[in-house]
Amino acid sequence: MATQSKPKKSDRDAVTLSKIEKLARGIFGEVSKGKNPAVDIRTRTLSNVSFNEKRKIIELGDRAQSREFFNASMARKFMQTLLVATGCKTLIDEGKTISIRQMYYMSKHTLKGSTENTFEDQDESDPIIEDLEVGIDALREELHLFANRRGSAVGRLVIEDSGDRIDLSRMGRGGWSIPSICEPEVLKFAECRAEFVLFVEKDAIFSRLNEDAFWKKHNCILMTSLGQATRGARRLLQRMSNELKIPVYVLVDNDPWGLYIYSVLKQGSINLAYESMRMALPSVRFLGMSALDYNKFALTPAVKINLMKEDIARAEQMKAYPWFKDKKWQAEIDALLENGFKMEVDGFLTKSISFITEEYIPKKLRDRDYLQ
Amino acid sequence: MSKKAETESTPLALDPPKRRATAESMAARQREISVSEFFTKNRHLLGFDNPAKALLTTVKEAVDNSLDACEEAGILPDLLVEIREVAPAPGKPSNEGEKPDRAPGPGGASRFRVIVEDNGPGVVKPQIPKIFAKLLYGSKFHRLKQSRGQQGIGISAAGLYGQLTTGKPVVITSKTGKGRPAFQIHLRIDTKRNQPDVVQDETVDWDKDHGTRVEIELLAAYRGGRTGVQEYLEQTVVANPHLALTYVSPKGERLEFPRVSGELPREAHEIKPHPHGVELGMLHMMLQDSEGKTVKQVLVDDFSRVSPAVATQVCELAKVNPRTPAERVHGEELERLHKALGEVKVMAPPATAVVPIGEELLIEGLKRRFSRADFYMSTTRPPAVYRGNPFVVEVGLAYGGELPPEEPAEIMRFANRVPLQYQPKSCAISESVYQTNWRGYELQQPKGGLPIAPMVIVVHLASVWVPFTSEAKEAVAHYDELLREMKLAIQECGRKLAAHLRARAHAQREQMRRSLFEKYIPEVARSLSEILRIPKETTEKPFYKALPTFVRVADDEPVKEGNGKADGAAAPAQETKARLEPKTRKKKPVKAAKGRSGGGKKGGEQLTLL
Numbered sequence: 001m002a003t004q005s006k007p008k009k010s011d012r013d014a015v016t017l018s019k020i021e022k023l024a025r026g027i028f029g030e031v032s033k034g035k036n037p038a039v040d041i042r043t044r045t046l047s048n049v050s051f052n053e054k055r056k057i058i059e060l061g062d063r064a065q066s067r068e069f070f071n072a073s074m075a076r077k078f079m080q081t082l083l084v085a086t087g088c089k090t091l092i093d094e095g096k097t098i099s100i101r102q103m104y105y106m107s108k109h110t111l112k113g114s115t116e117n118t119f120e121d122q123d124e125s126d127p128i129i130e131d132l133e134v135g136i137d138a139l140r141e142e143l144h145l146f147a148n149r150r151g152s153a154v155g156r157l158v159i160e161d162s163g164d165r166i167d168l169s170r171m172g173r174g175g176w177s178i179p180s181i182c183e184p185e186v187l188k189f190a191e192c193r194a195e196f197v198l199f200v201e202k203d204a205i206f207s208r209l210n211e212d213a214f215w216k217k218h219n220c221i222l223m224t225s226l227g228q229a230t231r232g233a234r235r236l237l238q239r240m241s242n243e244l245k246i247p248v249y250v251l252v253d254n255d256p257w258g259l260y261i262y263s264v265l266k267q268g269s270i271n272l273a274y275e276s277m278r279m280a281l282p283s284v285r286f287l288g289m290s291a292l293d294y295n296k297f298a299l300t301p302a303v304k305i306n307l308m309k310e311d312i313a314r315a316e317q318m319k320a321y322p323w324f325k326d327k328k329w330q331a332e333i334d335a336l337l338e339n340g341f342k343m344e345v346d347g348f349l350t351k352s353i354s355f356i357t358e359e360y361i362p363k364k365l366r367d368r369d370y371l372q
Numbered sequence: 373m374s375k376k377a378e379t380e381s382t383p384l385a386l387d388p389p390k391r392r393a394t395a396e397s398m399a400a401r402q403r404e405i406s407v408s409e410f411f412t413k414n415r416h417l418l419g420f421d422n423p424a425k426a427l428l429t430t431v432k433e434a435v436d437n438s439l440d441a442c443e444e445a446g447i448l449p450d451l452l453v454e455i456r457e458v459a460p461a462p463g464k465p466s467n468e469g470e471k472p473d474r475a476p477g478p479g480g481a482s483r484f485r486v487i488v489e490d491n492g493p494g495v496v497k498p499q500i501p502k503i504f505a506k507l508l509y510g511s512k513f514h515r516l517k518q519s520r521g522q523q524g525i526g527i528s529a530a531g532l533y534g535q536l537t538t539g540k541p542v543v544i545t546s547k548t549g550k551g552r553p554a555f556q557i558h559l560r561i562d563t564k565r566n567q568p569d570v571v572q573d574e575t576v577d578w579d580k581d582h583g584t585r586v587e588i589e590l591l592a593a594y595r596g597g598r599t600g601v602q603e604y605l606e607q608t609v610v611a612n613p614h615l616a617l618t619y620v621s622p623k624g625e626r627l628e629f630p631r632v633s634g635e636l637p638r639e640a641h642e643i644k645p646h647p648h649g650v651e652l653g654m655l656h657m658m659l660q661d662s663e664g665k666t667v668k669q670v671l672v673d674d675f676s677r678v679s680p681a682v683a684t685q686v687c688e689l690a691k692v693n694p695r696t697p698a699e700r701v702h703g704e705e706l707e708r709l710h711k712a713l714g715e716v717k718v719m720a721p722p723a724t725a726v727v728p729i730g731e732e733l734l735i736e737g738l739k740r741r742f743s744r745a746d747f748y749m750s751t752t753r754p755p756a757v758y759r760g761n762p763f764v765v766e767v768g769l770a771y772g773g774e775l776p777p778e779e780p781a782e783i784m785r786f787a788n789r790v791p792l793q794y795q796p797k798s799c800a801i802s803e804s805v806y807q808t809n810w811r812g813y814e815l816q817q818p819k820g821g822l823p824i825a826p827m828v829i830v831v832h833l834a835s836v837w838v839p840f841t842s843e844a845k846e847a848v849a850h851y852d853e854l855l856r857e858m859k860l861a862i863q864e865c866g867r868k869l870a871a872h873l874r875a876r877a878h879a880q881r882e883q884m885r886r887s888l889f890e891k892y893i894p895e896v897a898r899s900l901s902e903i904l905r906i907p908k909e910t911t912e913k914p915f916y917k918a919l920p921t922f923v924r925v926a927d928d929e930p931v932k933e934g935n936g937k938a939d940g941a942a943a944p945a946q947e948t949k950a951r952l953e954p955k956t957r958k959k960k961p962v963k964a965a966k967g968r969s970g971g972g973k974k975g976g977e978q979l980t981l982l
Contacts, residue, residue, distance in 0.1 A: 021903055025904060027900060028914070036918075069892070070923075075888055079895045079896050082895070086899040086903055089902065111891055
């Protein structure tokens with residue numbers, strides 16, 4: 001490896017490398033003293049996250065699990081953590097970035113003298129990558145890893161991605177594909193004429209609005225991430241809000257899952273609580289769909305979908321979240337429960353094909369009818 | 373027992389029935405029944421109900437007698453047991469393995485010759501006929517002393533059975549010492565008079581210094597399995613580690629069981645009856661035979677643990693004048709005396725009357741029979757008393773190895789070192805095994821059943837008087853005191869077993885942990901070597917060095933602790949370890965491991981995972 005020509009390394013890479021080396025040195029030092037070597041990994045469970053009232057984000061607590069090698073139930077994961085660390089070191093050394101699935105294959109091999117593999121499937125390696133992120137306090141992109149990208153954006157924005165200048169108003173029907181790494185090092189905002197961002201849950205709504213040229217008429221950026229927003233999409237939204245100083249609106253289905261998508265965008269998730277600082281967007285605005293829209297827009301029973309038992313339980317659970325304690329939010333969730341039904345944004349097509357583009361969103365924006 | 377079977381039944385008549393016989397005519401038919409005659413008709417009572425059982429009983433009676441004689445004389449027993457199938461031609465024994473040339477008798481029976489030869493003290497010539505050809509003649513019935521035979525019926529009954537089924541006399545050869553003649557006597561039993569009948573009497577050459585050889589020809593069936601002769605002999609070997617036995621089967625196979633203990637069982641002391649165990653008839657007899665003594669004198673002299681003070685107390689309780697001549701105590705007075713004897717507080721009978729096999733020797737015996745088990749353990753309870761009879765219960769277990777793993781455990785029952793092979797269902801010993809909760813000892817046990825485990829359970833009851841359910845001595849009666857002691861002994865042994873099993877499971881777990889770590893060390897070491905850019909050998913070494921600190925390997929496992937006084941089982945426990953871990957493994961330092969596992973070693977209880 002020493003003979004290989006080394007690609008340029010950024011300062012950030014140097015810092016990450018030193019973190020990986022520190023981990024390895026610590027382990028080697030402990031075991032050399034006859035001690036049980038361990039990696040401290042902060043636990044990513046509900047019990048170890050808290051809502052920071054001041055910052056309005058979910059933060060990871062300090063409780064950590066000591067992952068020891070000489071512990072029958074931890075040895076395998078300990079080994080896997082080191083394999084991933086070694087893989088990341090190689091990536092940094094070689095200046096390459098791969099997907100987490102590729103990391104699974106890169107670290108997978110059969111153990112000597114057995115039929116056991118270092119990783120049996122990706123479900124095993126993905127959490128290990130997150131463990132390493134919190135274990136050495138490095139971000140995923142710092143480890144030269146990315147998740148599969150998912151999501152598109154169009155609108156009044158010009159960006160620079162790895163030196164390429166891209167005008168998001170000239171992306172045709174498909175839109176610009178949001179990369180999984182949206183850090184300022186690789187992605188810069190060159191020119192912005194947008195007044196706000198509209199983030200929609202579903203690709204079908206994105207297409208509807210795009211075809212109707214909603215963003216042209218309203219001077220905005222239109223985004224989707226197909227369901228739960230990816231890290232890339234969340235990071236991008238946060239940067240747009242912070243750097244472009246424009247508000248971000250969210251349009252999701254009127255059901256607990258939609259509320260949860262909004263909640264994650266706003267405060268962060270339990271699993272990625274350690275990333276909240278970089279991803280959460282407490283100022284994000286909930287445009288819809290609200291349970292109250294049924295009456296406001298005189299929708300017909302055709303849009304109703306009965307709430308399932310799990311929906312009710314989930315809604316009750318969310319009512320208890322500290323960040324939904326605000327009266328307006330309690331009223332919103334109560335309205336959903338009282339309705340006893342949920343609605344999809346697509347339900348507006350009971351009115352007309354472009355009702356959503358021409359009536360619903362403009363009226364909501366006009367009335368400043370959103371929750372925050 | 374009156375004899376009026378010959379009279380014919382008459383139809384119902386209105387007239388008063390006609391007298392059929394007078395007292396005088398009946399008296400002519402009334403006569404003494406000889407015991408021999410009685411047993412001829414009731415041979416099932418003595419264990420001769422069928423040809424297979426007859427063979428077993430014959431061997432058993434002869435072997436029991438030989439062992440008792442050897443032990444009483446202080447001789448380490450050397451026994452030869454041989455069973456030959458015999459051709460039908462009278463007096464012409466067949467060669468080994470030769471098929472008889474006649475059809476088998478009833479019930480698949482054919483003719484066998486049983487030969488049992490010992491190196492015992494021999495029998496003086498005048499006694500030979502009485503001992504071997506007179507029923508109810510012997511030395512053991514009249515005393516309270518632990519011995520195998522109790523009634524003196526056995527061997528002569530076997531001879532009688534042989535005589536009845538083959539017409540052949542019993543042949544006894546005996547020699548009482550070096551340089552003395554060996555007598556060979558052919559005996560018949562005169563069944564009418566219960567008297568021996570010497571058919572032939574000669575002096576023969578015998579290379580033995582002393583001993584007795586019994587040969588009985590009988591109609592029998594040779595069977596294998598739980599109730600067979602071979603099983604009996606193999607079990608006898610378990611309970612008698614001091615016995616050297618050679619067995620020649622009807623097929624000519626020769627099985628040798630060399631002695632595993634050069635130590636004779638301690639001689640059992642003869643004891644006088646204990647007041648709590650004496651029966652009314654026995655008490656009456658003792659008083660009658662008192663030769664002019666007073667009641668008090670009889671109580672003090674002829675009973676165990678009765679002091680003059682206790683005797684006075686008994687007499688007061690019974691309202692009997694202590695100075696009454698003993699012969700004159702009858703009727704109600706006798707009954708009151710008997711009752712008082714049962715109620716008075718007296719010391720338990722002396723335990724020296726009972727001789728257990730002993731924990732170590734029981735294990736030796738088990739090992740001789742089941743040499744390939746994983747471990748052996750045993751428990752000998754302290755002496756206890758039922759109805760005035762001292763007794764000791766012992767339990768031995770052989771576990772694992774080549775014993776069948778998925779089958780119910782095997783029970784071996786012994787009374788005074790004699791295997792009990794019939795009637796397991798009605799025996800208190802089996803009951804005690806069934807009633808034990810083996811699940812508490814890490815074993816599977818179906819409800820109300822035997823534990824499912826590769827295990828043999830030996831239960832030995834030693835007592836001056838074993839309460840059998842019948843004269844065939846097949847099953848031990850259910851006395852609460854006996855059952856209780858048996859269960860306690862089983863429990864004690866079970867705890868030792870559980871300690872072993874836990875220790876073994878622990879060792880296996882540790883072995884698994886060890887190989888787990890060994891599997892991952894190369895991966896971790898390679899990772900460290902790549903990250904830190906140092907050779908893999910360097911990063912690997914400290915892991916292997918630290919490994920023993922975190923894995924407690926089997927060879928420093930303490931098994932004894934947490935098990936109290938498991939001295940009997942301690943020695944085999946260590947052997948077990950050696951067998952469990954046959955690969956030579958370097959001794960690992962224990963110090964660090966102890967520290968890590970958080971505190972003291974608890975032997976088998978030590979389950980801490982790191």
